[in-house]
Amino acid sequence: MIETIEALEAIYGPANPRSLQKEIPRLNPDYRAFVEASPMIMVATAGPEGLDCSPKGDAPGFVQILDDETLAIPDRPGNNRIDNLRNIIRDPRISLLFIIPGVGETLRVNGRAVISNDEELLSRFSVGGKLPKTVILVTIESVYFHCAKAFVRSALWDPARHVERSKLPSAGQILQHISQGAFDGAAYDRDLPERTKATLY
Structure with missing residues (x-):
């Protein structure tokens, strides 16, 4: 060290x-x-x-x-x-x-x-x-x-190197896994786009 x-x-x-x-x-x-x-x-x-x-x-x-x-x-x-x-x-x-x-x-x-x-x-x-x-x-x-x-x-700005979002756990899935299934990740992901849009500002 x-x-x-x-x-x-x-x-x-x-x-x-x-x-x-x-x-x-x-x-x-x-x-x-x-x-x-x-x-x-x-x-x-x-x-x-x-x-x-x-x-x-x-x-x-x-x-x-x-x-x-x-x-x-x-x-x-x-x-x-x-x-x-x-x-x-x-x-x-x-x-x-x-x-x-x-x-x-x-x-x-x-x-x-x-x-x-x-x-x-x-x-x-x-x-x-x-x-x-x-x-x-x-x-x-x-x-x-x-x-x-x-x-x-x-190569951060190279579109050919961009990762498809579906290849990583979603926000809802992460929360569901951390809560050991006590959280409804599918519902969270379903509502997330509209919730984000409504709360940007």
């Missing part, structure tokens, strides 16, 4: 200077373009109750840029576990990964977050008259792009 930084660095060697140069403390025009084009982010937080990494998605630009050092992320209805929000209350550190379909590079943002339910702020994110429950405000501490190697290796 590798247990020291020195041992780790002996294996990997020094960081590529460009990987350090691309990290800046605020958005620039290039990085703003990635935020504005992204319909999907991964939100990572940590707290005394554990770690969380949650996907959040909407129309491109759903993460609003308030200024070069501040982002606003709407929190739409979900299952009310609110693991990442609980973490932010206890530990404001946050990390975001912006993903754009068809693009290999991703944008990484590290910073500190607070949660707001200010009515004027919520109104900025209205969709069909429906507001998010809260908005996560992120103060940027560092931002940089990540190269495309992971997406090239995984």
Whole structure:
């Protein structure tokens, strides 16, 4: 087992200077373009109750840029576990990964977050008259792009490599298996498309 930084660095060697140069403390025009084009982010937080990494998605630009050092992320209805929000209350550190379909590079943002339910702020994110429950405000501490190697290796955007949904257990089947048959998975799956549509916002 590798247990020291020195041992780790002996294996990997020094960081590529460009990987350090691309990290800046605020958005620039290039990085703003990635935020504005992204319909999907991964939100990572940590707290005394554990770690969380949650996907959040909407129309491109759903993460609003308030200024070069501040982002606003709407929190739409979900299952009310609110693991990442609980973490932010206890530990404001946050990390975001912006993903754009068809693009290999991703944008990484590290910073500190607070949660707001200010009515004027919520109104900025209205969709069909429906507001998010809260908005996560992120103060940027560092931002940089990540190269495309992971997406090239995984062929993530290659339709020929996409997996048919029917080849994996459905949400209802998973819940039925976990409950050892006490949950009606077939009914859950049958109602899921309409339920999802009705509760998106």
